[in-house]
Amino acid sequence: MLESLGLIGFGDGGWGFALLGGALVTIEIAVASYVVGILLGLVGAWAKISGPGWVKAIGAGYTSVVRGVPEILVIFLIYYGGTSAIRSLTALIVPGVDVQIAAFPAAVAALGFIAGAYATEIFRGSLLAIDPGQREAGRALSLRPYQVFGLIVLPQALRLAVPAFGNLWLVVLKDSALISVVGIRDLLGIGQTAALSTRQPFTFYTTVALIFLLISTVSMVAFHLAERRLARGQSSR
Amino acid sequence: MTFDLEVVARIFGRLVDGLWMTIFIVIASMILGNLMAIPVALARVSARWWLRYPAAAYILFIRGTPLIVQMFMIYYGLGQFPAVRQSFLWPVLRDALACAILALSLNTAGYSGEVLRGAIETVPKGLKEAGTALGMTKWKVMLLVTVPLAIRQSLPTFANESVLLLKASAIVFTITIRDIMGEAVIIRSQTFRTLEPLISAALLYLLLTFLIVQGFSLAERYLNVHRKRATVTDMLAGMR
Numbered sequence: 001m002l003e004s005l006g007l008i009g010f011g012d013g014g015w016g017f018a019l020l021g022g023a024l025v026t027i028e029i030a031v032a033s034y035v036v037g038i039l040l041g042l043v044g045a046w047a048k049i050s051g052p053g054w055v056k057a058i059g060a061g062y063t064s065v066v067r068g069v070p071e072i073l074v075i076f077l078i079y080y081g082g083t084s085a086i087r088s089l090t091a092l093i094v095p096g097v098d099v100q101i102a103a104f105p106a107a108v109a110a111l112g113f114i115a116g117a118y119a120t121e122i123f124r125g126s127l128l129a130i131d132p133g134q135r136e137a138g139r140a141l142s143l144r145p146y147q148v149f150g151l152i153v154l155p156q157a158l159r160l161a162v163p164a165f166g167n168l169w170l171v172v173l174k175d176s177a178l179i180s181v182v183g184i185r186d187l188l189g190i191g192q193t194a195a196l197s198t199r200q201p202f203t204f205y206t207t208v209a210l211i212f213l214l215i216s217t218v219s220m221v222a223f224h225l226a227e228r229r230l231a232r233g234q235s236s237r
Numbered sequence: 238m239t240f241d242l243e244v245v246a247r248i249f250g251r252l253v254d255g256l257w258m259t260i261f262i263v264i265a266s267m268i269l270g271n272l273m274a275i276p277v278a279l280a281r282v283s284a285r286w287w288l289r290y291p292a293a294a295y296i297l298f299i300r301g302t303p304l305i306v307q308m309f310m311i312y313y314g315l316g317q318f319p320a321v322r323q324s325f326l327w328p329v330l331r332d333a334l335a336c337a338i339l340a341l342s343l344n345t346a347g348y349s350g351e352v353l354r355g356a357i358e359t360v361p362k363g364l365k366e367a368g369t370a371l372g373m374t375k376w377k378v379m380l381l382v383t384v385p386l387a388i389r390q391s392l393p394t395f396a397n398e399s400v401l402l403l404k405a406s407a408i409v410f411t412i413t414i415r416d417i418m419g420e421a422v423i424i425r426s427q428t429f430r431t432l433e434p435l436i437s438a439a440l441l442y443l444l445l446t447f448l449i450v451q452g453f454s455l456a457e458r459y460l461n462v463h464r465k466r467a468t469v470t471d472m473l474a475g476m477r
Binding site: 065067068069070071072073074076077080081084170174175176177178180181188191192195199200201202203205206208209210212213216217220 | 406
């Protein structure tokens with residue numbers, strides 16, 4: 001038992017620093033994918049609510065495909081399919097050039113693409129939940145459409161969406177563990193290497209799980225506080 | 238990068254082999270996991286702290302950590318202990334398929350347990366009191382009144398959970414199981430074609446998602462027959 005503690009510690013022969021580095025990579029990938037997902041979600045929600053017919057269809061196809069296909073499969077498709085598509089495209093434009101796509105942006109693209117579908121649904125739901133009277137009042141004050149959206153509709157919709165976005169962050173964080181399957185040295189990737197080289201798989205996988213649990217618990221508390229702060233001034237319903 | 242339909246035709250049979258594996262794993266974990274969810278939910282709402290706290294901790298751990306890590310803990314991890322290797326459970330825990338179903342079931346028990354807890358808490362108090370008034374014991378009220386109503390209440394959520402379970406099951410290929418995803422990955426490494434196996438696999442998953450959603454909406458309609466009658470009566474009452 002003490003031997004195991006030494007292995008996950010920061011001392012000689014300990015994997016502490018390696019695991020910490022892996023945790024940082026995981027957080028970086030998760031945060032970047034989350035941001036990409038939110039931006040995609042805004043575009044997606046616009047497409048599904050007020051885009052022209054064919055844009056609406058693309059939006060609907062995007063969300064239903066991502067919600068019906070396993071995350072790991074989407075990651076494989078974007079990570080391998082996407083990079084080779086980009087490479088053959090550049091080879092077509094500039095023959096003889098071999099582009100290498102770095103692992104990190106490819107991973108973020110894949111996870112962000114998945115998060116974007118969920119964010120689309122969240123934004124759509126919360127934007128539609130805003131009373132049309134609010135929009136009409138804005139127009140009556142002769143605000144421009146982007147002002148009505150940015151100053152009136154979006155702030156209220158965001159407040160409604162906070163709990164769902166807290167949930168989405170936890171989903172993105174946990175999905176980010178899948179990225180180790182394509183060989184990225186994130187928390188789980190480091191844990192796998194450590195498990196193989198020390199022959200103590202349970203020790204390391206449990207440590208990895210507990211680090212994930214720590215990150216998700218801290219974020220749950222943070223989102224809860226944010227929710228409370230944003231709900232101030234609202235009558236408790 | 239082209240999409241070759243001939244390749245799809247050639248690999249389709251192998252993907253269908255994987256399809257059966259996926260269906261088997263999902264149904265087995267759905268049944269096992271949701272059965273385990275009932276005691277988890279009951280423990281979670283129990284008045285006894287030594288039942289309530291462990292159940293809450295279990296749910297927190299399952300929902301706060303990635304499924305793939307939980308699965309690795311079971312499949313790769315447990316063999317670390319000589320006591321496990323010598324126990325009668327080892328033939329089960331050594332088997333990848335058993336570990337995959339175990340991991341997915343434990344996961345489902347955590348997620349569904351939390352859903353069921355919410356539903357149990359929304360069952361009206363009057364119904365439970367009616368049960369008590371009919372001379373039912375506390376356990377009978379729980380199992381004959383509260384739990385059935387809670388299950389019906391949470392059916393729409395279970396449809397969602399089942400789709401999530403299907404999607405989650407795709408990671409079992411990382412512990413050597415040849416489900417749809419497993420076959421697609423093997424085909425990819427053998428043929429160096431990426432799009433054909435992965436997109437065909439995605440279509441199979443979409444088909445399964447569609448079937449799950451349809452199946453649950455049928456079940457919902459069947460279990461809510463009494464409510465439908467009520468709405469028809471209401472409509473007639475409104476017309477008068």
